[in-house]
Each structure stands twice: as structure tokens, then as C-alpha cells.
Amino acid sequence: DSTNINNGHKYIYDANGNLVYINTSRVKRDGKEDDKASEQKYRWDEENRLLAADENGFVSNYWYDADGERTVKTSGENEAIYVNSEFSGGNTSTARFSLYVSPYLVAGQGGKYTKHIYVGSQRIVSKLGDLASYGADPRRIPYAGNEADGLTINYKDKYNQQLQSIKDNYKTFDLPYNGKDNDDYVNGQGFCCNDDTPEAAQARTMNASTRSAVDNNFHDKDNYEKMQFYYHPDHLGSSSYITNLDGEVAQHIEYVPFGEVFIEERNNTWNTPYLFNAKEFDEETGMYYYGARYYEPRLSLWMSCDPLQEKNPNMCSYVYCINNPTRYIDPTGMIWEDPKKSESLKRSINNRIESINKNTSKLKSEIETGKGRFLFWSYKLNDNQKTNRRDKISENGQKVELLKQSLTAIVR
Structure with a gap:
């Protein structure tokens, strides 16, 4: 009797045209309305870059470099205990962590990393590895840029700045922050890599498979980056089939016209996040990251205004590829092309x-x-x-x- 029969959606934008709030209400068969069945909140900076997203208490945080390219992504859940409507305690965990070193290398929690190989601008191979393959203690490795040209980088200050940004995001979303520091980076053991997430479990499995190589401090030829996956895209560059080193299909994806996944078949080895138009799909928000903007395939709309909006004043700034997604692509989120x-x-x-x-x-x-x-x-x-x-x-x-x-x- 309480089956949902009607949904309502409310959208709020800021002065720059960035989506800051989505509310989903539901009217049930008994006529009662749940006016906040689902809420999404978004925080943007002065350059219209997404800083954080709150999906019903699951918060994602983003950082960018001077060119506007995303460099770090973290996300986690917030568990809180309230007594008589007053906050009593809780815990804020990090469920996922990604560090975008370059277009060719992405590091994650648990000491794992992914290398990408391109032909031109097209990604053709992803190779998985982990820090344990090198038998390295990162504390013994000189950090890139440290003491270069007489400059010394204070990584503790940078860590504190990042932590403060996360706290500011939680405060903006009116959520309590109760995170615990985890700065043990030996063999990638930082950022809560020992939690119960699939990513952490995968990293531990990979670490165990190469432990003999670690003990002898050399690369095991049979294990080192053996997990290689090859992309077979469609005419829009979207990942259609992913095969492993033996040519076996590890993942198969089909899409509806505007990019929402329609069919997905995959094994439990590894699945690529680079899907529609070969852009990264953020599972925590359900959006694709195009560089200049984020795209929501379920709504078939961009989440913010086009930076080049004035070049096409007769087109709606939020429309994806002039509503013709089967022919055109938008490589950067700024201009569509055939x-x-x-x-x-x-x-x-x-x-x-x-x-x-x-x-x-x-x-x-x-x-x-x-x-x-x-x-x-x-x-x-x-x-x-x-x-x-x-x-x-x-x-x-x-x-x-x-x-x-x-x-x-x-x-x-």
C-alpha cells in the first residue's frame, strides 16, 4: 500500500548557473508525501569547479590543478549517533581515494595504481600494478619537486590544507566530520586502505601475489603488471568491450543514447570506470567527468554552464551535443564535434x-x-x-x- 506512485524533482542553481541542490519527493498510494526522499547537494568554487558532492550523507571531495584538471578525488560515508536529536558521536570514513598523477598514471588506496597507454588521444590499454611490486618504502624515496631549485615542500602542511578543505565541505553540507588521521604511507597503507571496500580487498590480494618479489626487492616477471586490459570502443569512443591479456572479455557495456549504462556484463577481476565517450564515471555521484564540466547521463544534462557559452548563444548551455548524442561528442565539455x-x-x-x-x-x-x-x-x-x-x-x-x-x- 505504500508503493511510490509519483516522484517530484526540485533543482536549485547558483548565480553562475551551477547546480547546487536536487530534491526528490515522493507521493505514496496513501496520499502522504515524503518531501525529502532523496537529496543531493553540490559545492562549487569561484572558477565553477565542483569541490564536493553530498549524496544523502555520502560526501565526495575533489581537488584540481592550476589548469583546472582534477588531481585528487576522495569519498566516504558519515556515520553519526544522535541522542534526543543532539549529535553524540560518529565516524567519517574514506571509502575511495584516487590520485591523478597524470593522464598516464592514476594511484588509488591500498597502494594500487593504473597505467594508461594511448594512441594519440585514444586510451587503448590499462595496466594494473601496486607499490609492493617495487618493494618500496615511499618514505625512502625523494618526492618529486622536493628540494628542487632550493625549495622544500612541507607535506604535513599540504595534508592539513587538504584535511581542512574536507572539513569545510562537511560544514557547508551541515554534516558532522569525525575523521581519523591515517598517514602511514608505507607500501601505500594510507587513506584507510585497510577498510572493507572492494578496492582495498583487491589491493591486498595483489600485494599478497607479489610478496615474494617484495622480499627479494625485484620485479617478479610473472606478476608485475600482468593485469592488462584492452579497450574496444564504439564509433563515439565509448568503451564497448574490455578484454584481458589472454583476449577474454572481462567487461561488456551497452548504453542508451545519452550515455546511461543500459547493459553491463563483467567478471570480478577488474572493471574500467572509463565508459561513455571514454570519460571517467564517478560511481559516487553517477556523473561523468569531462574536464571542463560534469555530465549527468540520467538527466541528459550538464551540471554547469558551458565555459564557451557565448560562442553558441542560440544553444542551451546545459544541452548535451545539441541533443544528438549518437552522432556528436564533446571531448572537453566545452564544444561538441563530429x-x-x-x-x-x-x-x-x-x-x-x-x-x-x-x-x-x-x-x-x-x-x-x-x-x-x-x-x-x-x-x-x-x-x-x-x-x-x-x-x-x-x-x-x-x-x-x-x-x-x-x-x-x-x-x-
Whole structure:
């Protein structure tokens, strides 16, 4: 008798057009309304980057570099005890942790990491490994950038800054924070890697399989990064089949047009988070990370305004690929494109750049020798002709720079 028969949704945006609140209400058969059956809250910074998400008490935190690329992701649950409506105690745990070292390397809790191999901009292989394969104590390894150019990095201060950011996020969401410090990074044992999450269990299994290599402090050829997975995408770049080193299918995914997973078959070995358009799917929020923005496939909408909105004022800033997701893609969350036409356009631009560079080399050679050529004849250059060639070289340089900017926009 209490089966849900009607759902209502409420959306609130901030002054910059970023989605900050979603409320789902439900009217049951008995006519009673649960006005807060589900709540999602989002926190953004001044550059419209998502800092944190609260999914009914499950909080995810995000950090970015100076270029706006995501560098760290953590998420965890908050267990609290209330007595007579007053907070009495609780615990805040870290369920997942990801460190994006570069597009080629992602580290996680439990000392595990994933290497990515690309052909151009397309990811073709992911290789799994763990710190135990190296038999390394990170405390004995010089950190990148530490004491470089006379600078010393205080990692304790950076840790405290990150911890304060998490506390600020919980305060914004009106949730108590009761986390426990875990800074034992030996063999990747930090960030609550000994919790009961599948990621931690997988890391412990991988550590055990390479323990003999650790004891002898060398790589075991039979175990080192043996877990390799190959991507077989569709015409939009979305992961369709994932195969292992033996060619066996480890994961199979099919999608509805706007990116929501329709069918997924997988074994328990490993499953890729890089799904629709080969973008990372955040399970904790149900959104895809495109770089400039986050995309919600269940709503078929972007979560924030397009940074290049003024270039297409006649289009809704939240619409995904002008509502034609079976033909177009949006590699960065800023501009949609036809993947087939973009490849042709990139070839044309590269050919044009090569032609201009050849012309520039010819002009420079003529200035150096003081001789110009016309068909089969050469002639001596006067000062005016040399000036014209220098102007042409400068003009060519500007053209090449503009073409490279266009090429970068297409590739990204």
C-alpha cells in the first residue's frame, strides 16, 4: 500500500548557473508525501569547479590543478549517533581515494595504481600494478619537486590544507566530520586502505601475489603488471568491450543514447570506470567527468554552464551535443564535434601547417642567400624584397599559431 506512485524533482542553481541542490519527493498510494526522499547537494568554487558532492550523507571531495584538471578525488560515508536529536558521536570514513598523477598514471588506496597507454588521444590499454611490486618504502624515496631549485615542500602542511578543505565541505553540507588521521604511507597503507571496500580487498590480494618479489626487492616477471586490459570502443569512443591479456572479455557495456549504462556484463577481476565517450564515471555521484564540466547521463544534462557559452548563444548551455548524442561528442565539455569530421579537419589543418612551414623555410633561405627564385631563374633580392619576405615570415608565424590553437581545441 505504500508503493511510490509519483516522484517530484526540485533543482536549485547558483548565480553562475551551477547546480547546487536536487530534491526528490515522493507521493505514496496513501496520499502522504515524503518531501525529502532523496537529496543531493553540490559545492562549487569561484572558477565553477565542483569541490564536493553530498549524496544523502555520502560526501565526495575533489581537488584540481592550476589548469583546472582534477588531481585528487576522495569519498566516504558519515556515520553519526544522535541522542534526543543532539549529535553524540560518529565516524567519517574514506571509502575511495584516487590520485591523478597524470593522464598516464592514476594511484588509488591500498597502494594500487593504473597505467594508461594511448594512441594519440585514444586510451587503448590499462595496466594494473601496486607499490609492493617495487618493494618500496615511499618514505625512502625523494618526492618529486622536493628540494628542487632550493625549495622544500612541507607535506604535513599540504595534508592539513587538504584535511581542512574536507572539513569545510562537511560544514557547508551541515554534516558532522569525525575523521581519523591515517598517514602511514608505507607500501601505500594510507587513506584507510585497510577498510572493507572492494578496492582495498583487491589491493591486498595483489600485494599478497607479489610478496615474494617484495622480499627479494625485484620485479617478479610473472606478476608485475600482468593485469592488462584492452579497450574496444564504439564509433563515439565509448568503451564497448574490455578484454584481458589472454583476449577474454572481462567487461561488456551497452548504453542508451545519452550515455546511461543500459547493459553491463563483467567478471570480478577488474572493471574500467572509463565508459561513455571514454570519460571517467564517478560511481559516487553517477556523473561523468569531462574536464571542463560534469555530465549527468540520467538527466541528459550538464551540471554547469558551458565555459564557451557565448560562442553558441542560440544553444542551451546545459544541452548535451545539441541533443544528438549518437552522432556528436564533446571531448572537453566545452564544444561538441563530429568525430568523423574532426579527424578529417585535423588532417587538413596539419597539411596546411606543413605547407606554411615549407614556405617559411623557403623565404628564410632566400633572405640568407640574398637570392630569389622564379620558376627556373634566380635573381638578386633588393632591400625592399627582403623586407617583404620578413613580413611574410611573420605573417606565416601568426597563421601557424592560429592553426595550432584550432588543432588543440579539436584534439582536446
